[in-house]
Amino acid sequence: MSNSPVTVTLDGEVAVITVDNPPVNTLSAAARAGLFAAIADIRARSEVAAVVMICKGSTFFSGADISEFSGPPKEGEFRDLFRELEQLPVPVVAGMHGVVMGGGLEISLACHYRVALPGTRFGLPEVTLGIIPGAGGTQRMPRLIGVEKTLDLILAARPVDVATGIQLGFIDAEIDGDVREATVAFARALLRDRAGVRRTSERSVDPATAAPEIIARLTAQAKSQYPNRTAALTAIDAVSAAARLPLEEGLLYETELANRTKLTVEAKALIHVFFAERNTRKIPGLSFDGATRKIASGGVIGAGTMGGGIAICFANAGLPVTVLDSTREALDRGLAAMAKTYDSMVKRGRLTTAEKAKRLALIRGTLNYSDLATADVLIEAVFENLDLKQTIFKELDAVAKPDAVLATNTSTLDINAIAAVTRRPSDVIGLHFFSPANVMPLLEVVRTDSTAPAVIGAALDLSKALKKTPVLARVCYGFIGNRMMEGYxxxxxxxxxxxxxxxxxxxxxxxxxxxxxxxxxxxxxxxxxxxxxxxxxxxxxxxxxxxxxxxxxxxxxxxxxxxxxxxxxxxxxxxxxxxxxxxxxxxxxxxxxxxxxxxxxHAAGEIVERCVYPLINEGMRILEEGVAARASDVDVVWCAGYGFPRYRGGPLFHADNIGLKTVYDAILKYRDRFGSMHWQPAPLLARLVSEGRTLGEWQAERNLR
Ligand SMILES: NC(=O)c1ccc[n+]([C@@H]2O[C@H](COP(=O)([O-])OP(=O)(O)OC[C@H]3O[C@@H](n4cnc5c(N)ncnc54)[C@H](O)[C@@H]3O)[C@@H](O)[C@H]2O)c1
The missing domain is CATH 1.10.1040.50 (N-(1-d-carboxylethyl)-l-norvaline Dehydrogenase; domain 2)
Structure with a gap:
C-alpha cells in the first residue's frame, strides 16, 4: 500500500484510516482502492475495537472525482465499498473538516458516527450538475433525517454548517482541536459508554416525512426552482423510495436513476460548463513557463460605476488599491459609493463592521498620478472615449513602474490603438469587467496583437485572486460577449x-x-x-x-x-x-x-430562435476568427456573463445539441423572410453542416493539432 493515498495506523485499540489524496481528497479510484485495502486490513486485526476515518490537508473527502463521470458508471463500486465500511463489526467514526460535498458526505453516512471541526460545511449539490447523489445519499440520509429534510438539503444544493448538521440529525457532535486526536477521543468515549456499532442501513425511514402533501410541496418547489430540468424531480423520486424500499433495493434504484440522469442533456450541459469554467485559464498553445508577473496591488483610474466596483474586487481580495479620478468631487462621489456598497453588505448580514473597515482601509483615493507609481496593475475605467483613454495611457506610461500591467476596461474601443500610445505596448491588456464589477463573475481578458504572454499570465492569475472566471479574447468590436449580443x-x-x-x-x-x-x-x-x-x-x-x-x-x-x-x-x-x-x-x-x-x-418558439440563433452564428464567426480560443470559452462567457442557462451548456454546446443543421436551416428560413443583411450563416456553420460534422468534433480535431 506504499503508494496508496490511504494508510491505517493503530492508536491503541483504535484503528485510524487516514486519507491523503491532494488537493481536495476526492474519492478517486486510488482512494477507493486504498479504502478497500484498509478495511480488509482492519478486519484482519482482532485487536481493533473502533475505527476512525479522517483526511489530511484542507478538507475531508470533498466529493467524487468529476472527471470519472464520462467513464463507465462507478456506482456499483461505491455501493460495495460503503457496504463494507458500514458492515465493520466495530464502531466507525468519520472525523470531518473542510467542505464535505456529495460523495464526501455520502461516505460519512456509511460510517456509524459523524463528528466535525467548527467551520466544516456539508452539502449534496448534485442537482446543480444535473445528476443526483449516487453513492447512497438518497437512501442513507433519509434514514438519518427523514425524506423531507433530505430533499430540502438536496434541492437547496447549498452547504450547511455543523450546527445545522447537528440540528438536522446527521452530525453527532462538534469536535475541537486536532481532527485526529479529537475523533479518536470521541471513539474512545463511545467504547467507554459501550455505544457499539450504529449502522445507518439498519435504521428505517419515518414514513410521516414522506407524506403525499410533503412530496407535492417539494415537487412544486423543484419545478419552480429548476424549470426545464429533471434532476431535482428525479432526486425526489429516489429519496422518497427510501421510505418504501429496504436499503439494498433502494441503493439499486438510486443507481438506476443516477445513471439515467447522467444521460440527460441537462447533466451533459452542466458538466460541460463546469469543466469549461475550470479550463479557461489553460490556454491552448500559450505557455507562461512560470513567467507571469506577480500582482499584489492595484491602481484604478476612474472612480465611477466600473472603477468603484473593480476597486471593491481588489479590497475584497485583500489587495491594496489606489483609485484616481480627475476631480475631488468625482473622487469623493466614487469613494462614497464604495462605502455605501459595503454598508449594504453589512446591513444584509454579509459582512461584519470590522471586516468592512478592513476592506475600506485598503482603498485609497488620489488625484495624483504619482500615487500610482508602485502599483503592480493599473486598470483604466474612465469614460468610453478613445482620445481620453489614450491621454490617460500616456500618463500611465510615464508613472507606472517597469513591469506593471497596464489594463483598460473598455467595452468597445480598439485596445491596439490604446497600447500604441505607450512605449510598452506588450504590457497593455484589456480587462473587461461586467457590471456590477464586484458581483459579476466574468472577466474578459483581451490580448492585443502585442500583449506579452507574461502579461496574459498575470491577468489570469489576477482573475483568480479576484475570484473571477476569466476568458481570453482577442481585440475586435465587442470582444466575445457584446459582439454576440448584437444580433440577439x-x-x-x-x-x-x-x-x-x-x-x-x-x-x-x-x-x-x-x-x-x-x-x-x-x-x-x-x-x-x-x-x-x-x-x-x-x-x-x-x-x-x-x-x-x-x-x-x-x-x-x-x-x-x-x-x-x-x-x-x-x-x-x-x-x-x-x-x-x-x-x-x-x-x-x-x-x-x-x-x-x-x-x-410571434410564437414563443420564433422569439427564441430569432434571438438565440444569431448568438450561435456570431459565436461561430468568433471561433473561426480566433477571437475566442475554444467553443467552450464562448459558452463560459454567455453562462457566466449574460445569464444563458447553464443547463443548456452555453450557445455553442446548445447548437451541437439541437444539431447545427437545425440552426443553419432556420437561419436560411429567416434570410428568406428578412433578407441577408442580418441573416447569413457563418462560414464555419455552413461548412460543418455540409460536412455533417459537429462543433465538438471540429474542436476536438483542432485540440489535437
Ligand atoms: N457600465 C458598464 O456596464 C460597463 C461595463 C463594462 C465596461 N464598461 C466600461 O468601463 C468604463 C467606465 O464606465 P463607467 O460606467 O464606470 O463610467 P462612469 O461614467 O460611471 O465613470 C467614469 C469615471 O471616470 C472619471 N473620469 C473621467 N475622465 C477622467 C480623467 N481624465 N481622469 C480620471 N478619471 C476620469 C469620471 O469622473 C467618472 O468617475 C468605460 O470604458 C465603459 O465602456 C462599462
Whole structure:
C-alpha cells in the first residue's frame, strides 16, 4: 500500500484510516482502492475495537472525482465499498473538516458516527450538475433525517454548517482541536459508554416525512426552482423510495436513476460548463513557463460605476488599491459609493463592521498620478472615449513602474490603438469587467496583437485572486460577449416593432431559460447607455432603418429604463417589478408605422430562435476568427456573463445539441423572410453542416493539432 493515498495506523485499540489524496481528497479510484485495502486490513486485526476515518490537508473527502463521470458508471463500486465500511463489526467514526460535498458526505453516512471541526460545511449539490447523489445519499440520509429534510438539503444544493448538521440529525457532535486526536477521543468515549456499532442501513425511514402533501410541496418547489430540468424531480423520486424500499433495493434504484440522469442533456450541459469554467485559464498553445508577473496591488483610474466596483474586487481580495479620478468631487462621489456598497453588505448580514473597515482601509483615493507609481496593475475605467483613454495611457506610461500591467476596461474601443500610445505596448491588456464589477463573475481578458504572454499570465492569475472566471479574447468590436449580443438584441428590438409586446419577448426568453429577458436588461442598464453606444458607433451599423429603433424611440420619449421608472416597462418608485405600459407599446407601434414594419404574431418558439440563433452564428464567426480560443470559452462567457442557462451548456454546446443543421436551416428560413443583411450563416456553420460534422468534433480535431 506504499503508494496508496490511504494508510491505517493503530492508536491503541483504535484503528485510524487516514486519507491523503491532494488537493481536495476526492474519492478517486486510488482512494477507493486504498479504502478497500484498509478495511480488509482492519478486519484482519482482532485487536481493533473502533475505527476512525479522517483526511489530511484542507478538507475531508470533498466529493467524487468529476472527471470519472464520462467513464463507465462507478456506482456499483461505491455501493460495495460503503457496504463494507458500514458492515465493520466495530464502531466507525468519520472525523470531518473542510467542505464535505456529495460523495464526501455520502461516505460519512456509511460510517456509524459523524463528528466535525467548527467551520466544516456539508452539502449534496448534485442537482446543480444535473445528476443526483449516487453513492447512497438518497437512501442513507433519509434514514438519518427523514425524506423531507433530505430533499430540502438536496434541492437547496447549498452547504450547511455543523450546527445545522447537528440540528438536522446527521452530525453527532462538534469536535475541537486536532481532527485526529479529537475523533479518536470521541471513539474512545463511545467504547467507554459501550455505544457499539450504529449502522445507518439498519435504521428505517419515518414514513410521516414522506407524506403525499410533503412530496407535492417539494415537487412544486423543484419545478419552480429548476424549470426545464429533471434532476431535482428525479432526486425526489429516489429519496422518497427510501421510505418504501429496504436499503439494498433502494441503493439499486438510486443507481438506476443516477445513471439515467447522467444521460440527460441537462447533466451533459452542466458538466460541460463546469469543466469549461475550470479550463479557461489553460490556454491552448500559450505557455507562461512560470513567467507571469506577480500582482499584489492595484491602481484604478476612474472612480465611477466600473472603477468603484473593480476597486471593491481588489479590497475584497485583500489587495491594496489606489483609485484616481480627475476631480475631488468625482473622487469623493466614487469613494462614497464604495462605502455605501459595503454598508449594504453589512446591513444584509454579509459582512461584519470590522471586516468592512478592513476592506475600506485598503482603498485609497488620489488625484495624483504619482500615487500610482508602485502599483503592480493599473486598470483604466474612465469614460468610453478613445482620445481620453489614450491621454490617460500616456500618463500611465510615464508613472507606472517597469513591469506593471497596464489594463483598460473598455467595452468597445480598439485596445491596439490604446497600447500604441505607450512605449510598452506588450504590457497593455484589456480587462473587461461586467457590471456590477464586484458581483459579476466574468472577466474578459483581451490580448492585443502585442500583449506579452507574461502579461496574459498575470491577468489570469489576477482573475483568480479576484475570484473571477476569466476568458481570453482577442481585440475586435465587442470582444466575445457584446459582439454576440448584437444580433440577439437586434432581433428582440425588431420583434417589439413587429408587434410583439416586451412581455412576450422577455417572457419567451425567460421561459426558455435566460436569467432575464433582454428588454428588461436594457431597462436595468439604462436605455440611454445603449443609445449612446449606438450613436458613438453609428458608422459600424448596417443600413437597416429599423436597426435598434425601439431603443432610440423610447429614449427620444424620455424613457431611460428603471432609473426613471419608464422604459420597455413601467416601474413604481423603489421597485423593480415590471409592469406593462400601454404608453411604451404605443410608442413602439407609432415607430413601426413610421418605418413601415409589417406586423405579425410571434410564437414563443420564433422569439427564441430569432434571438438565440444569431448568438450561435456570431459565436461561430468568433471561433473561426480566433477571437475566442475554444467553443467552450464562448459558452463560459454567455453562462457566466449574460445569464444563458447553464443547463443548456452555453450557445455553442446548445447548437451541437439541437444539431447545427437545425440552426443553419432556420437561419436560411429567416434570410428568406428578412433578407441577408442580418441573416447569413457563418462560414464555419455552413461548412460543418455540409460536412455533417459537429462543433465538438471540429474542436476536438483542432485540440489535437
Ligand atoms: N457600465 C458598464 O456596464 C460597463 C461595463 C463594462 C465596461 N464598461 C466600461 O468601463 C468604463 C467606465 O464606465 P463607467 O460606467 O464606470 O463610467 P462612469 O461614467 O460611471 O465613470 C467614469 C469615471 O471616470 C472619471 N473620469 C473621467 N475622465 C477622467 C480623467 N481624465 N481622469 C480620471 N478619471 C476620469 C469620471 O469622473 C467618472 O468617475 C468605460 O470604458 C465603459 O465602456 C462599462
Amino acid at each position: 438584441a437586434r432581433e428582440a428590438q425588431r420583434m417589439v416593432l413587429e408587434g410583439a409586446t416586451p412581455r412576450e419577448v422577455d417572457g419567451a426568453l425567460e421561459a426558455w431559460g435566460m436569467a432575464m429577458g433582454i428588454l428588461a436588461v436594457f431597462d436595468m442598464a439604462g436605455i440611454d447607455v445603449g443609445v449612446n453606444v449606438h450613436r458613438a458607433n453609428a458608422e459600424r451599423y448596417p443600413p437597416d432603418p429599423s436597426y435598434y429603433q425601439a431603443d432610440i424611440a423610447l429614449h427620444a420619449a424620455g424613457r431611460l429604463g428603471q432609473k426613471n421608472g419608464r422604459g420597455y416597462y413601467k416601474y413604481l418608485p423603489g421597485d423593480r417589478t415590471r409592469h406593462d405600459d400601454p404608453e411604451a407599446i404605443d410608442i413602439l407601434k407609432a415607430t413601426a408605422l413610421r418605418l413601415n414594419i409589417p406586423q405579425s404574431a
